[in-house]
Amino acid sequence: MTINRNNSPCHLTFSQRYSYEPVPEPMRLEEISEDLRREVWNVIREKLLRHRRHYAGYYLDEGAKRFCERVLGKLWKQPEDQINTNYENVLNSFKQVALQREFNRVLDLVEIIVNDRDATGELKERLRDLFENSAAYRLDTSRRPYRFFPQTSKEQGESVRQAIETLHQGGMQGAATHLRQAAEHINARQYGDSITDSVHAVESVARVLDSGASQTLGPALDSLERGGLLNHPALKEAFKKLYGYTSDEQGIRHALLDKDSPDVGLDESMFMFGACASFAAYLVNKHRNQGEQR
Numbered sequence: 001m002t003i004n005r006n007n008s009p010c011h012l013t014f015s016q017r018y019s020y021e022p023v024p025e026p027m028r029l030e031e032i033s034e035d036l037r038r039e040v041w042n043v044i045r046e047k048l049l050r051h052r053r054h055y056a057g058y059y060l061d062e063g064a065k066r067f068c069e070r071v072l073g074k075l076w077k078q079p080e081d082q083i084n085t086n087y088e089n090v091l092n093s094f095k096q097v098a099l100q101r102e103f104n105r106v107l108d109l110v111e112i113i114v115n116d117r118d119a120t121g122e123l124k125e126r127l128r129d130l131f132e133n134s135a136a137y138r139l140d141t142s143r144r145p146y147r148f149f150p151q152t153s154k155e156q157g158e159s160v161r162q163a164i165e166t167l168h169q170g171g172m173q174g175a176a177t178h179l180r181q182a183a184e185h186i187n188a189r190q191y192g193d194s195i196t197d198s199v200h201a202v203e204s205v206a207r208v209l210d211s212g213a214s215q216t217l218g219p220a221l222d223s224l225e226r227g228g229l230l231n232h233p234a235l236k237e238a239f240k241k242l243y244g245y246t247s248d249e250q251g252i253r254h255a256l257l258d259k260d261s262p263d264v265g266l267d268e269s270m271f272m273f274g275a276c277a278s279f280a281a282y283l284v285n286k287h288r289n290q291g292e293q294r
Helices: 034-050 062-076 087-100 103-115 121-132 154-169 173-187 191-209 217-226 233-247 252-256 266-293
Strands: 052-054 058-060 137-140 147-150
Touching: 034 052, 034 087, 034 103, 034 121, 058 062, 058 087, 062 087, 062 103, 087 103, 103 121, 103 137, 103 147, 121 137, 137 154, 147 154, 147 173, 154 173, 154 266, 173 191, 173 266, 191 217, 191 266
Parallel strands: none
Antiparallel strands: 052 058, 137 147
């Protein structure tokens, strides 16, 4: 008997940890395992139970009712005063979303909960940790609004997190916002829009680092090279070719203006998301190092 040490989320059972039962299938983008759904529901249920009161039947205290009105109102896009806060109704509503609805609705629910003003630090940490090692989505709670980022591996997720942190530290808030929007587009299956925002992130960095840089990436890379920030011509040409894929007449941007969508899917948008995040952070680090050497 061998112990699988590469898959150790906290909700694995003894039998799964010690190979008496199979561990859950590796997580894939656009999927959430039944195990993870169950744990999300358990965390939400525990929060509601803490606010359950009893008098001729169970009911929620006023604070919990307002919490449910805000969360379910945002989730269902309904006025808060139309949300039925009957205890059993609220429980069933949350449970149905967590266990049965599409993966993106589960992510919507968790995002709304952790961004609510009544979400405690403990609640946010527990939900974040559930996704840390057992899902293709990572909940970033470093800055509000807290958002999910897609990741094809934990290592890729950490790389993107570090890249976005580098952008924030370098004052590139616009670029960081574009990457957050690119991630949201991926989660919403809007792949062409995601690629566009990923490229916008690099363009935003280029314009901040070089005020003379063009509004589009191709000429901006030439400008950065002349300014000494892009000294490796092969790297510049490689990224210009990638950019050309998104900007030529058959590419993403032009196709988005047409009725028919381009032949772009999850794999392409994930690749450009990671590549643009890394390249934007690379430019910021090069600029920072150049300033320190002067």
